[in-house]
Amino acid sequence: MPVSFKDKLVIAISSRALFNLDEGHAIFENEGLEAYREYQIANEEKILQPGDAFPLVKKLLAINELAPGEPKVEVILLSRNSSDTGLRIFNSIEHWELPITRAAFSSGRSPYSYVAPFGAQLFLSTNAEDVRNALDAGFAAATILPSNKSNTDNAELRIAFDGDAVLFSDESEKIYQDDGLEAFAKNEKKAAHKPLSGGPFKDFLQALHNLQSEFAEGECPIRTALVTARSAPAHERVIRTLRAWDIRLDECLFLGGMDKAEFLRSFGADVFFDDQEGHCKSASKHVATGHVLHGVAND
Secondary structure (H helix, E strand, C coil), X not given: CCCCCCCXXXXXXXXXXXXXXXXXXXXXXXXXXXXXXXXXXXXXXXXXXXXXXXXXXXXXXXXHHCCCCCCCEEEEEEECCCHHHHHHHHHHHHHCCCCCCCEEEXXXXXCHXXXXXXXXXXXXXXXXXXXXXXXXXXXXXXXXXXXXXXXXCCCCEEEEECXXXXXXXXXXXXXXXXXXXXXXXXXXXXXXXXXXXXXXXXXXXXXXXXXXXXXXXXXCCEEEEEEECCCCCCHHHHHHXXXXXXXXXXXXXXXXXXXXXXXXXXXXXXXXXXXCHHHHHHHCCCCCEEECCCCHHHC
């Protein structure tokens, strides 16, 4: 009987997001593919150090030890490496005792097309082109930014999201960009009872919500937060939208344009997803951050 990932949270991740491959990537950029291949084969027994998304992956996989019944989380490796150069990556996965057993090695081409057959709800990569391709194909995806910050002090997995163009569509963001804050606020107040359309991360949030529901109250190892520049009166439409979706968020921060970085640090986010590059750069000083290359801000 074929293996099925139905009812699982499935995350696809690139090798450069999972491990620090900067040295090998520099050889590829400066000396070419063959030099890179020779380097990785010569060093395939040398263990790679964790990359920017490594702590997040470790916490995600640890949920399987706590969840009732069968494992609820699957992490898939999607890599531009070949299977030849990818042996070092699998050796490192084994060394770090990560239960990752499935992978696609695409030998230089974008591996984003394998997000769908693996049934992944999220794709994390350091390659902006791969991320944009996945988003254009209708999947949640983000470019992991360089950061030396990780929330390893708490076993609880904490994930924070921006609202417009991430959890929600960019329909309201377009009004703000075109006509300004006053027109945006007026529109949101008028449309307060009309749910927003879903953005690229809606299905991922739904999958997280479903996983949270597997745990008894007070025992869930996952905590989610909305961290948005919206404020009253634009808050009501967001609340009513989440209610219409029947999706829970543990915390909602309506910041009215305040910088998000300190709030994310206070929340203790393991990762924060935002569509605006400026917000991402600010947040990455404090927490691991994924740039969602979607919506009017990235046109």
